[in-house]
Amino acid sequence: MDYKHIETLVDKYFEGETSLQEETQLKDYFTKEHIHPSLEMYQGLFQYWVDESQVTLDDAFDIALLEKIEAQEAADSSASAKPKKGKVILLRTRMLYRVAAAIALVMTAWWSYQTIDKAAIEKNQTAIDWSEYEPQSVEEAEKLLAEAFSKINKEEKKQSIDWSQYEPKTVEEAMELTTKAFQKLSTEVTEGTSKATKEVSKVGELNKFFE
Amino acid sequence: MDIREYKTTILPIKNKLYRFTLGIIKDAAEAQDVVQEVLIKVWNKRDELDHINNIEAWCMRLTKNLAIDKLRSKHRRTEDIETTYSLSSNESTPFEQTAVKDSVSKIKNMIADLPQKQKEVILLRDIEGFSYQEISDTLNMSLAQVKTNLFRARQRIKALFLKTESYGL
Numbered sequence: 001m002d003y004k005h006i007e008t009l010v011d012k013y014f015e016g017e018t019s020l021q022e023e024t025q026l027k028d029y030f031t032k033e034h035i036h037p038s039l040e041m042y043q044g045l046f047q048y049w050v051d052e053s054q055v056t057l058d059d060a061f062d063i064a065l066l067e068k069i070e071a072q073e074a075a076d077s078s079a080s081a082k083p084k085k086g087k088v089i090l091l092r093t094r095m096l097y098r099v100a101a102a103i104a105l106v107m108t109a110w111w112s113y114q115t116i117d118k119a120a121i122e123k124n125q126t127a128i129d130w131s132e133y134e135p136q137s138v139e140e141a142e143k144l145l146a147e148a149f150s151k152i153n154k155e156e157k158k159q160s161i162d163w164s165q166y167e168p169k170t171v172e173e174a175m176e177l178t179t180k181a182f183q184k185l186s187t188e189v190t191e192g193t194s195k196a197t198k199e200v201s202k203v204g205e206l207n208k209f210f211e
Numbered sequence: 212m213d214i215r216e217y218k219t220t221i222l223p224i225k226n227k228l229y230r231f232t233l234g235i236i237k238d239a240a241e242a243q244d245v246v247q248e249v250l251i252k253v254w255n256k257r258d259e260l261d262h263i264n265n266i267e268a269w270c271m272r273l274t275k276n277l278a279i280d281k282l283r284s285k286h287r288r289t290e291d292i293e294t295t296y297s298l299s300s301n302e303s304t305p306f307e308q309t310a311v312k313d314s315v316s317k318i319k320n321m322i323a324d325l326p327q328k329q330k331e332v333i334l335l336r337d338i339e340g341f342s343y344q345e346i347s348d349t350l351n352m353s354l355a356q357v358k359t360n361l362f363r364a365r366q367r368i369k370a371l372f373l374k375t376e377s378y379g380l
Binding site for chain 2: 013014015016020023024041042044045048049051052053055056057061062064065066068069072
């Protein structure tokens, strides 16, 4: 092959402008043909690319890899076997729960039906017969009413507060109580005013700070 | 996805992943570990693969991230290219042997010393023969970014070659 053409291709190669086909031509030239002295310096490079492209892994690699994969699969399957067993138990347990729930539901329904039915019957049977409490005469009715009213009055008296015990007995006592009440009111008002004055003065100090 | 499908669709990507990883971390044993970890992750996510448009690009991204993580976690730093040059120039092994060894190690170091994005782009282009679009998909970069990174990476390598030639290193 014309070395001038190869020289041009080498220049194109280092400019990153060669096609894959041209690069193959260069590799072929530098590995197969007599190399022109001006191009010898690049022989090593193209020879290196060709040699490196022929590097392969041997069969021992495949064997080792596949053995590892098989070992991993075996380990995975033995590990996953346990959860599978667990799953079966879980499914069985779930089935048992479902059956138990269904039985419970049926029993509850049956019990409810029976209970409601019986209760209704008992209600009818044990209804209070008020007719036996009815007064037989007007006098008896009046007597019963009087008893009822007296009971109500007694209860009311028990519950009501007897305010009469707090009432002042004399005019002096009433005056004394009123004076004490006003004094108390006056003290509370004075304390409130002083507190308010203090707060207002604090606000005034704060205003000064911000000014 | 069962193991058969995995063997036919995922496993063949292993060599691309390995070469790409090797370009990033430069250690064959560690690169193998990374690829193995990635392929196991892919197997574990096999049920989600239907939602991924480009599985190869996705695997490459996974590999790249893991390789960079490994590199960072070990606080490994690629050797300084200038140091390598000075050391290699002092070697006293027979000329032809060292010439070949040096040539490869220099190139490796040149690539290792590239900024991360430039390195990723040039590895995918010059080793894997990816198109710009494939690189863009794999590295989540725009086409313009791919071209710029490739241009810069090659310019940098050219400059180092010229420097080597000038100083006879």
